[in-house]
Amino acid sequence: MRNCVCDRKILQQLILLAIALLLLLFCLFARSSAAETLDREGLFRDGYTDPYIDDILQSRSFSNLIVSIQADESILYDETDGLISGSHPASGMDGEHEIRLFVYDENGRTLIVQDVGIRVSGADARKAARKSYRIIAREEYDKQAPDFTYDLWGGRTTVNGSEQEITGYSSFTLHAVRLDADATGIHNSVGYSLAKKAGVIDASPTTPAALYINGSYQGAYFILPSKTDNALAELYNIEEKDDIEVASIFDEEKTGSQAYPEVVAEYLELVEYILSSDLSDPEVQSVVESQLDVEQFLQYYAVNLLLGNGDWIDNNLRVWRCQDNDLPYQDGKWRVYLFDLDWIGTYPEMIEYDFWLAIRDTSNYNILPKLLENPDWRDRFIEIIYEMEESAFNEETIEAVFAEETARIEDEISYDYQSDAFGTYMTYSVESEAVPEEEWLTLDDWEDKVENFKSRLLRAPGIINQCIEMAWPEE
8 A cells, every 4th residue: 555655646746747847848939939939020129010021921932031121102113213113213322212121031030120221223224124222221210220230141251361250331232133134143143252262352242132122022132242432441441431432433434423533533643654654664663563452453354354244344443442551451552343243254255355455455444454564463464364263263163153153042033033023134124115924034044044154154264365375475
């Protein structure tokens, strides 16, 4: 009898222990679920809710980031100034509007919630049916979040040698995937990836995303860091943004105005000196080296040639310098940076044409022919090309980069190609007649475009090498 009583007490204790364990597990699960619900619903900040995200997440699955923008309808659809439908949206602050931004991961977990500014990005593309945008954080829009603090690119660091983590930034670009620019969706991402492997330290990282505005799908996009004085200060670890001068040399020809005419004039003064001087003269060489990062310019020319860039030598020239603070990259020298790779992988005959244009023609402020008059710089230019071919522009690396970049975006491209938004991919501008649906491209067409793009990039190094042998047979 005594043994039965003991056994019963032990059994009761075991049951109570089991119940306690079940209650503990239930509490832990409830806490986890609540946290996930908070993240999913975007409730990191009181009063900031996204009324569209539930429908967005229920409509499809995602493998990339989700960008959801809330905007007043009045700023979206004006025929002239509309951010979506406008034919000539204003530029600069005149064209900037306040919106509410939500960024989610592929599972719907909130990454960014804040009030920000938006403006159309790009000059020639302002009238595009599918526009690119720049998103800007400002204290006037959101006092609690005057900067972005979530790293959208997975671990950016400064490039001035300190390799400090970039923990805050002021803006980023939502770059549209459309037929007449970055038609494959991977032109920019492939180009920047190869450039990074080739040693271009400021080559932009890219992150694919799906863009929604007021719950309406806009298409496949890439998120890139901006190319502004603020962005340069962040990337090069420059303490005072005002120490930096930036200028787009062809802005006036493209838009009719020049934001920084004094900066452009000072750069062109150096260009005129270079074009009118004997670069083999040691004294001239010393003057040029004191004002120009010659190595970086040679690198810029080399990577554009190897990329087969069809839109650079007479366009997209943006230069910058930082005042001399006796620190890396803060030395008063002019530098140029790589951007807008929509048209890389051009046709073989254009690659050869651009090579001869680049090394011979000094129009459009092209200083490469004069730099190559200096035998040391000419040898270094050829050496840079061969180094880039070894590190990046070879069959194995190009194939690997294409495989990686295609895998990152193919799900979003597949959805885009079958969405109602695909008409904006196909149509050149808001003023163009819409392309009939029966003429829309298919996923098979996209795969063909990717393969053609890859084949042209694979051919580019051989074409460049043949040109080098013809230009400098003694080398």
